[in-house]
Amino acid sequence: MKIAVCAKQIPDPATPYSLDPETHFVVRPNDQVLDDTDRYGVEMALQLAEANDAEVVLVSMGPAGNLQGVRQALAMGADKAIVVDDEGLRGSGALVTAKVLAAAIQQEGGVDLVITGTESTDGYTGVVPQQIAALLGLPALSFARKVELDGTTLKVERISATGYDDVECPLPAVVAVTSGAVEPRYPTFKGIMAAKSKPVEQPTAADLGIAADAIGEAGSGQEITSVEDAPSRTAGTKIVDEGEAFQAIVELLEKAKVI
Amino acid sequence: MSTHAVRPGLVHPRDFLETDRLLDDQERLLRDTVRRFVDDKVLPNVAEWFEAGTYPREMAAEMGALGLFGMHLDGYGCAGTSNLEYGLACMELEAGDSGTRSFVSVQGSLVMFPIWAFGSEEQKQEWLPRMAAGEVIGCFGLTEADAGSDPGSMRTTARRDGDDWVLNGSKMWITNGNLADVAVVWAKAEEGIRGFVVPTDTPGFEAVEIHQKLSLRASVTSELVLNDVRLPAGAVLPGVVGLKGPLSCLNEARFGILFGAVGAGRACFEAALDYAGERVMFGKPIASFQLIQRQLAEMAATVNQGTLVSYQIGRMKDAGDIDPAHISMGKFANVRGALEVARTARSVLGANGITLEYPVIRHMNNLESVYTYEGTHEIHTLIIGQALTGIGAFE
Ligand SMILES: Cc1cc2nc3c(=O)[nH]c(=O)nc-3n(C[C@H](O)[C@H](O)[C@H](O)COP(=O)(O)OP(=O)(O)OC[C@H]3O[C@@H](n4cnc5c(N)ncnc54)[C@H](O)[C@@H]3O)c2cc1C
Ligand SMILES: Cc1cc2nc3c(=O)[nH]c(=O)nc-3n(C[C@H](O)[C@H](O)[C@H](O)COP(=O)(O)OP(=O)(O)OC[C@H]3O[C@@H](n4cnc5c(N)ncnc54)[C@H](O)[C@@H]3O)c2cc1C
Numbered sequence: 332m333k334i335a336v337c338a339k340q341i342p343d344p345a346t347p348y349s350l351d352p353e354t355h356f357v358v359r360p361n362d363q364v365l366d367d368t369d370r371y372g373v374e375m376a377l378q379l380a381e382a383n384d385a386e387v388v389l390v391s392m393g394p395a396g397n398l399q400g401v402r403q404a405l406a407m408g409a410d411k412a413i414v415v416d417d418e419g420l421r422g423s424g425a426l427v428t429a430k431v432l433a434a435a436i437q438q439e440g441g442v443d444l445v446i447t448g449t450e451s452t453d454g455y456t457g458v459v460p461q462q463i464a465a466l467l468g469l470p471a472l473s474f475a476r477k478v479e480l481d482g483t484t485l486k487v488e489r490i491s492a493t494g495y496d497d498v499e500c501p502l503p504a505v506v507a508v509t510s511g512a513v514e515p516r517y518p519t520f521k522g523i524m525a526a527k528s529k530p531v532e533q534p535t536a537a538d539l540g541i542a543a544d545a546i547g548e549a550g551s552g553q554e555i556t557s558v559e560d561a562p563s564r565t566a567g568t569k570i571v572d573e574g575e576a577f578q579a580i581v582e583l584l585e586k587a588k589v590i
Numbered sequence: 591m592s593t594h595a596v597r598p599g600l601v602h603p604r605d606f607l608e609t610d611r612l613l614d615d616q617e618r619l620l621r622d623t624v625r626r627f628v629d630d631k632v633l634p635n636v637a638e639w640f641e642a643g644t645y646p647r648e649m650a651a652e653m654g655a656l657g658l659f660g661m662h663l664d665g666y667g668c669a670g671t672s673n674l675e676y677g678l679a680c681m682e683l684e685a686g687d688s689g690t691r692s693f694v695s696v697q698g699s700l701v702m703f704p705i706w707a708f709g710s711e712e713q714k715q716e717w718l719p720r721m722a723a724g725e726v727i728g729c730f731g732l733t734e735a736d737a738g739s740d741p742g743s744m745r746t747t748a749r750r751d752g753d754d755w756v757l758n759g760s761k762m763w764i765t766n767g768n769l770a771d772v773a774v775v776w777a778k779a780e781e782g783i784r785g786f787v788v789p790t791d792t793p794g795f796e797a798v799e800i801h802q803k804l805s806l807r808a809s810v811t812s813e814l815v816l817n818d819v820r821l822p823a824g825a826v827l828p829g830v831v832g833l834k835g836p837l838s839c840l841n842e843a844r845f846g847i848l849f850g851a852v853g854a855g856r857a858c859f860e861a862a863l864d865y866a867g868e869r870v871m872f873g874k875p876i877a878s879f880q881l882i883q884r885q886l887a888e889m890a891a892t893v894n895q896g897t898l899v900s901y902q903i904g905r906m907k908d909a910g911d912i913d914p915a916h917i918s919m920g921k922f923a924n925v926r927g928a929l930e931v932a933r934t935a936r937s938v939l940g941a942n943g944i945t946l947e948y949p950v951i952r953h954m955n956n957l958e959s960v961y962t963y964e965g966t967h968e969i970h971t972l973i974i975g976q977a978l979t980g981i982g983a984f985e
Binding site for chain 1: 616618619623627656658670675
């Protein structure tokens, strides 16, 4: 059995981001970290792999840098990584990202289960998993807070607005796990040392059979025309309690869909 | 608002001299892993442990799973990292608390190391894998109430009785004494000082916890009483006779401490830097006052110096070309520096600086122990003095 985990390397969220003033793209430092939300996907894959004797392959798109983020996932226990890094990919949107990831998964071959996060920390469109599923013609099980594998049936607790739904489908499939679904392990020191010698393939888009005009800003059919600072926060609403404040609070909470 | 004249991206307040550049990818990944572990498992709880004067035994299994115990030793379930990586782990652990770092130093450097270096194959097989996993906890008994800086004056004895050994005496200030399943005890035999591997359930062995400490409170410290403790012949460490046995262990542990102290200092500096930026007095953040800026500059310089000293000593140890005097200089300079940083940070935090809400006074008090144990500051001064002049001034 083979499990592919989509894992994104992002600039460390603890350090301030900067945008290239000309291209408006995020400046990607050489040092990137594994997106925190993908630690859950990696952990989920490792747990399923341990229970089902599977191989775990990481699939990532974006500037490889020194591969620190990918090594982090390899150190947790993944077996190998495919990192698609190509100058032409700069400025790719979510759909192009999904096409590249799907092509890498297809080229790897024999993948029974694709695991992703629900929404990345830096891009957070939250659409890549479903796009990958559509491109591969597989069912997409999203917002999974619990994932079980029963033979070749995937069983998922899918978070809904009011609770969760039990959803199942046959393999192969794509599942997007939520943050907190599992407790990601720390890479062990032995794992960290072993990560150095695990294979990392670095194909270009062309190696995956994707045409140069189908990727990047042009291929995404999008252009960043200008960038402005986010508006500064405005003062919040003050509720003065004259005995009825609870009602206003309940309404606000309902509006925010937290109750 | 504050007028940080920091050019964005060029100066990193938390790593001013970009010492990270001196580490390779693997070293940083390991360091970051320990940092995350400390953020998740130590920092949220340590103030409570400190106030209650306890250290939770359950932490041992988690630290063992990570690979922290005996991490720079080879085989027997140990991770086999470099010395520098061991140092980096100590730096992060002690940025959490000196008590957590002490736990790891004692287990790895003071108990596993002598078994690994001087033990028989049976002793290694019996103890090391379980200690690496954190299933078995160890302690190290060298100091006595009347034998501190001069361990050669110890009174604990080991007497041969047929094939057996019989130990009598007591040990004082023993970290993990009441948590330990096994103790490495140093005692005077006819031929000189010998090390013994003593299961703590051996009849005649007793650990008595020391209370009323105001330093290293999130760490257990005990007195060990040895009353006709009878051990089989296989309990003695066969590989070493004399003081160089325990001293080589201390050398290993001091190496970790010279990194650890920098971690404690860094945590204090960062707390002060954050606080100074937020605390408003006389209508401005206190970071805008020159006297506070001077304190921040002093702290930043000391932390960066300490980091550089430790990386250099780490590389020397990995190259296999290092003298104990080098390690003494690291402990001497870095612990003193960390203590100065802690006291300065304590002042920057004003009244908040004396509470456990902030890490500063906890580190400050802990560092008083670190200043004394593993060779007092004065003893390291004398070791450096002897190395500089060729003249010993110990007696
Ligand atoms: C201003 C701006 C600049 C950008 N610049 C660049 C750039 O220079 N280079 C570049 O490559 N991209 C760039 N992107 C693209 C962007 O960062 C995302 O990679 C892409 O749009 C995917 O969308 P998302 O992150 O919102 O994914 P989401 O749908 O929110 O992610 C869900 C899950 O999909 C998986 N996933 C998503 N993206 C990847 C990935 N790249 N690799 C592996 N798994 C993934 C992860 O498991 C993730 O948890 C830019 C986007 C913007 C808005
Ligand atoms: C929290 C804590 C945990 C500890 N854990 C352990 C442990 O696990 N195992 C263990 O064996 N020990 C442990 N110790 C003991 C520690 O190693 C000793 O306290 C240390 O060696 C100093 O000994 P002492 O306290 O007897 O001080 P003393 O040796 O009595 O020293 C008192 C003062 O005299 C100075 N002095 C002594 N000799 C000289 C000299 N020749 N010239 C100049 N000045 C001198 C010292 O520097 C010091 O300032 C621990 C101590 C503490 C505080």
